[in-house]
Amino acid sequence: MSTEHTRGVRLRPEIVAVPAYKQGRPAPADGFKLSSNENPFPPLPSVVDAVTRVLSDLNRYPNAGGGDLRQRLADRHGVDVEQVHLGNGSVSLLSQLISAAAGVGDEVVYSWRSFEAYPGLVTVAGATSVQVPNRADGSHDLDALAAAITDRTRAVIVCTPNNPTGTIVTAADFERFMGAVPSDLLVLLDEAYYEFVTDDASVDGIPLLGRYPNLVVLRTFSKAYGLAALRIGYAVGPAHVLDAARSAAIPLSVTDAARIAALASIEAEDELMERVARIAMRRDQLRDALIAQGWVVPEAQGNFVWLATGDQTAEANDAFFDAGLTVRAFVPEGIRISVGEQESVDKLLEVAADIVRNLPNGHPAKRLG
Template structure:
């Protein structure tokens, strides 16, 4: 290393004053790539190839990549507004629903404020709260790995600014019922923002589970968030949306990084909502949901305590054996998402991955 390189490194590591809580914050950890002959079951991606019509819509935007996209994604907002029976101003588009959650947290919470959510839940929540300068209040899940909504409501104080509810919960897959959420919302003060994160709602088959679209317009402090990354298979384009009161959405718009949603992402989302395309996508979702239930039933039969999942993944609550089992699956060509020392999230991927998953876990439970 030259003297110049040494000085630069030293300056970069010690010469710049950074927020200590940010410097200590671990970056978001993406799942490991799968071996060439293996399967990536770590990121809850849709295993099916993109629809040809969606690929064509994306390709059509290539001729204008020298121009900035529409900053508000108006065309997509109008399609979604018609679908949900709201105005276009009541819809906001972001680079995935996680980007929108970040915007809402920034809009509502800062130093001295608290954000309440269940834990374990989506791993990005703590980081988003820290970035906003606020404090996380993580409420333990119930023994069945679902949200303890009574405990979450009890945790709301004068300092609370945002409450995040994730259903189906990532990474456990457990849903919240319509009755449970109604009772919960009745306990939350109307001046606290409630974010309903429904990234996996299309995979839900439980008739009693809450559906955020039924709540739109009923609660002045509620925002419903969804994404095109999972069921619609657009994870690589990063596009999600939220529906809620205009005043709250305008505040979130003010915190957004400008032009975060590309023209290709908007075009792909609109193409995915065309009736023929969506019908085919829904058929794919049915395949994944059936595969999920079949895998869970087989693992229950092996003796694994798998909670009921309504998402496109299952949760293995294996505690201290988390790292050991994740490595054993990796050695067999299955990349999963380990959360030591709690458990492993396994995405429902290609059908070809199922036999290997069941075989390895059966060997482990027998051992």
């Protein structure tokens, strides 16, 4: 056997160097999972019934093109059906679009910290990430984002509300940004948490598609609609761009169960959006309580809040876990906490009060002055 073979299979070093995406720790027994931004409400019976009816056809390949769901979404958003593309979660769509636009020698620009999957998706495509630091309040610095664009840039990602900090991009700022970027540069507006936004100033990307032929908007049924286990999202944008994404997609990756669940969820939308409103109200109450404890919490417009625990992140994460709460730690920056069951809020606030009380004076998580 050759020396080369004894060293193992040759792999792309840049892929080996990228940390694989990891889910948060599972919740302890009798605890609460607040690490994955899941909808805490169980699926509606009507949605479960609709999915159950398709399980007898598991021996058949799915209708992955999803013409019925795409038409429903196209009618809703006032676009042609070819301007809607389905994927198994919005992250899958991001992967397809990045791969369609960028390769070796190209750059993809995005704010950081933002969705943790972005760096891996760019690297897998063969391109290079250009990460632009967020502002001190956790929001995108759109002027810096525009300034980072070069002739090597092939795509730019804007995430609003930003995961994990929860801040929005306003409509005015986004339109100014679009006016500053090249008209042939693909702009991916990641609106995975769109339904939770209560700030009227926030951008709403889909109505802007007619003005910006380089814009694609991404949304998902995982969060607000409670279909995280089925992994279905959609993109709305120019047909020729989405055709390129379809070419980069894994064939037949959208299941019938996911498609049918999405259609049933649209039928039950009034009930689901009432749940979303309750989560948003709970989020605002949680943020207010955390601020009262001394935390500096960015404006929260997703279904989560952000605690800038800095160099105390690992210790804070362990404290929450020991109390029966799994949260999402980004060492050494901070912790993202999903808005979960109402029963989890009191325990969460009790632990958070102890953590902030014991942080050293001058720590960035504490209110100064």
